[in-house]
Amino acid sequence: MEGPRVAVIGATGAVGEVFLRIVEERSFPFSQLRLCATERSAGKMLTVRGKEYTVETTTPELFDNVDIAFISATTEASKHYGPIAAERGALVIDDSSAFRMNPQVPLVVPEVNGDDLEHHRGIVAIPNCSTTPLVMVLKPLSETNPIRRVIADTYQSVSGTGSAAVAELREQVGQVLNNEPIRSSVYPNQIAFNVFPHIDSFQENGYTKEEMKMVQETRKILHLPELPVSATCVRVPVNISHSEAVHIEFERPIEPATVREILSKCPGVKVLDDPATDVYPMPIKAEGTDDVLVGRIRKDLSHPNGIALWLSCDNLRKGAALNAIQIAEEVLRRKLLPRQGKVMAWQS
Ligand code: A2P
Secondary structure, X not given: OOOOEEEEEOOOOHHHHHHXXXXXHOOOOOOXXXXXXXXXXOOOEEEEOOEEEEOEEOOOHHHHHOOEEEEOOOHHHHHHHHHHHHHOOOEEEEOOOOOOOOOOOOEOOHHHHHHHHHHOOOEEEOOOOOHHHHHHHHHHHHOOOOEEEEEEEEEEOHHHHOHHHHHHHHHHHHHHHOOOOXXXXXXXXXXXXXXXXXXXXXXXOOOEHHHHHHHHHHHHHHOOOOOOEEEEXXXXXXXXXXXXXXXXXXXXXXXXXXXXXXXXXXXOEEEOOEHHHOEOOOHHHXXXXXXXXXXXXXXXXXXXXXXXXXXXXOOOHHHHHHHHHHHHHHHHHOOOOHHHOOOOOOOO
């Protein structure tokens, strides 16, 4: 069979599972598929395109015979295996925060900055699952009217934390309904019937790491290193799909109708904006779909050049697995695999 030799590190996880379904849906080409995780999952069977694969323990040697390694495991696993895989000749497409701000590493959303792939050195990072939908909206608007400031407040689902968090929400819902004591092990607080403004660790400046990821990654992807961005990231008791309330200040005034028109022409973005008939994005509408859903587009009353909008996006698909596969498709289209000889070597 034609296609690259592919390894998926984290194949048994929340993103890994969706990744394998998208490989099937998009008929992503591969000549060999290795599904990897920790020793805990070794021996487990997973089916892809009707064929059964045995999950393997991840090892350094594995990458000698791999052209593309998708890593969606833990940040520690990425830090460990990312450089090893790149040094052994694989292209790493990494879903963690380990390399996103490394100047050697392009941070890519193909619709926004696919050209950045040309400079990769063996590792490409995908953005945080809240950054991706934000830049999908900001980029096309900024081409019409430069953006001066962005405020994004998120409503992030539990699947962004992984399958253990999805299980914790489910268990806690049962505990609340049955009047039982609430047990939290994944999160610092009860997530069932609650929300909390705490994703990742708190930093010295009072923001969380997740919020600072949105600030720094947005600037890097848009090539606007000074862009003022502020975020508040909130965990909500939703299984899949992140939402965001976004306030954008432009250089000049812009009409909501213009924003709707621009966004409705963007691949990967779908405008759902008819409040009169209760049509607007919601996590349950975004779940299982590929588009960033955008609605509630209106003038921001607090600024003459401001627009307020609301978006929802499946964090496991465009926020993670789909974006990773689209990067791989773009790399293949541009013939940028390390073993094809065009890219510079990774330097740890
Ligand atoms: P395992 O199933 O063996 O624990 P989630 O995001 O849903 O928590 O899933 C995390 C995924 O990453 C799982 O597939 C998990 O494997 C995998 N994983 C975690 N740590 C490592 C590691 N050090 N090396 C390889 N895979 C890892």
